[in-house]
Amino acid sequence: MAEQSKSTNPVLSSPNKLKLGVFGVNVSGGCSMTSVPSTIKAEWEESVNIAQAADRAGIEAMIPVARWRGMGGEVNFNHRNFDPFTWAAGLAAVTEHIGIFSTFHIPTVHPVRAAKEVATIDHISGGRFCLNVVAGWNEREIAMFGTPQLEHDERYDVAEDWITLCKELWTREGEFDYDGPYFKSPGAYSEPKPVQRPGPVLMSAGNSPRGQHFAAKHADLNFVVAQTIESAGEIAAEVKRMAREDYHRDIQVFGQAYIVCRDTEAEARAFHNHYVNEKGDWQGVRNLLDVLIPNSESALGDGWEAMASNLIAGYGALPLIGTADQVVEGMQAFSDAGIDGITLSWVDYASGLAHFEKELLPRMIEAGLREK
Numbered sequence: 001m002a003e004q005s006k007s008t009n010p011v012l013s014s015p016n017k018l019k020l021g022v023f024g025v026n027v028s029g030g031c032s033m034t035s036v037p038s039t040i041k042a043e044w045e046e047s048v049n050i051a052q053a054a055d056r057a058g059i060e061a062m063i064p065v066a067r068w069r070g071m072g073g074e075v076n077f078n079h080r081n082f083d084p085f086t087w088a089a090g091l092a093a094v095t096e097h098i099g100i101f102s103t104f105h106i107p108t109v110h111p112v113r114a115a116k117e118v119a120t121i122d123h124i125s126g127g128r129f130c131l132n133v134v135a136g137w138n139e140r141e142i143a144m145f146g147t148p149q150l151e152h153d154e155r156y157d158v159a160e161d162w163i164t165l166c167k168e169l170w171t172r173e174g175e176f177d178y179d180g181p182y183f184k185s186p187g188a189y190s191e192p193k194p195v196q197r198p199g200p201v202l203m204s205a206g207n208s209p210r211g212q213h214f215a216a217k218h219a220d221l222n223f224v225v226a227q228t229i230e231s232a233g234e235i236a237a238e239v240k241r242m243a244r245e246d247y248h249r250d251i252q253v254f255g256q257a258y259i260v261c262r263d264t265e266a267e268a269r270a271f272h273n274h275y276v277n278e279k280g281d282w283q284g285v286r287n288l289l290d291v292l293i294p295n296s297e298s299a300l301g302d303g304w305e306a307m308a309s310n311l312i313a314g315y316g317a318l319p320l321i322g323t324a325d326q327v328v329e330g331m332q333a334f335s336d337a338g339i340d341g342i343t344l345s346w347v348d349y350a351s352g353l354a355h356f357e358k359e360l361l362p363r364m365i366e367a368g369l370r371e372k
């Protein structure tokens, strides 16, 4: 496979003003902590069908969630979860244009192994692979590996050493010795190199000041977690400034949205109320927040109830609820706020994507947010 610059990866090269990624298809429940029956089952055929539908619709990315256990409660949200690496390799082989992400929890894998898995999927995908680096906030998951959870900012120090060794393995010819603060690799060697040079598109969704610095220094893509589209825009501008001024590089910033779209706003709100208030897994979200609040500096909000409701509805994403016109107005607001792209999720992804292609995409084209 001929080398290509990472700037040709669809996630970076897409001409669309507002790029799109489908988030959370590899985990049971997807992004909705609810017992309504149409949520993600985490079955292979389901993942393939959704990825191929997203590919056909011109969406730029499939982004999985790296998860090791569920949240307990009624539905044990996300307890079935396909390993995002082998999942990405499989999807890379059955899609044509879409960018395929995978996600590593840094404490769970040595960079020598990680760099090779990344290079392999980059070859399978023909240079469409993207890596999400997660420092690891979920201490119950990290505990499964028998290792203690490090203090928040030190987790990013480890991630920095980890990605530095990966980058060297992706770019240096022949053998070299690596001696970092956390990782040692005598006689480090990795072939083949990734198709994308100097390496794959990198994402980091860190939201704390330390996490944002990590992203600004190393990643091509950061994600904002915010309470409003306007504040997401302000955070995005700050991360872009940080990347430019402190690290002399450009970074794109994406937001997250979940869609509940119906013929009328009242119908959309009624379904939202049904799956969140009537069928939401309130015990599960309690368990999630017990871990999230002390471990993630992103877990701020307007109080417990609002945060819990938002996690049930869309795993912390911002709502796009209403008619097709209203949903596209919300997308326009993300773009106007300076956000380069958003992830999308639905309670029912298959019907959501079909509706996206028929109703939302033409309106996005009309609004100048998408080219086709």
Ligand SMILES: Cc1cc2nc3c(=O)[nH]c(=O)nc-3n(C[C@H](O)[C@H](O)[C@H](O)COP(=O)(O)O)c2cc1C
Pocket: 064, 065, 066, 067, 103, 132, 133, 134, 135, 136, 137, 138, 204, 205, 206, 207, 208, 209, 210, 211, 212, 223, 224, 225, 256, 295, 296, 297, 298, 299, 343
């Ligand atoms: C779009 C997006 C995807 C994420 N994917 C994962 C994931 O797959 N697994 C995970 O444990 N954390 C995931 N995270 C959590 C972040 O990597 C990060 O830990 C969190 O935003 C807290 O950031 P902070 O440590 O800088 O406060 C994701 C966050 C966002 C916004």
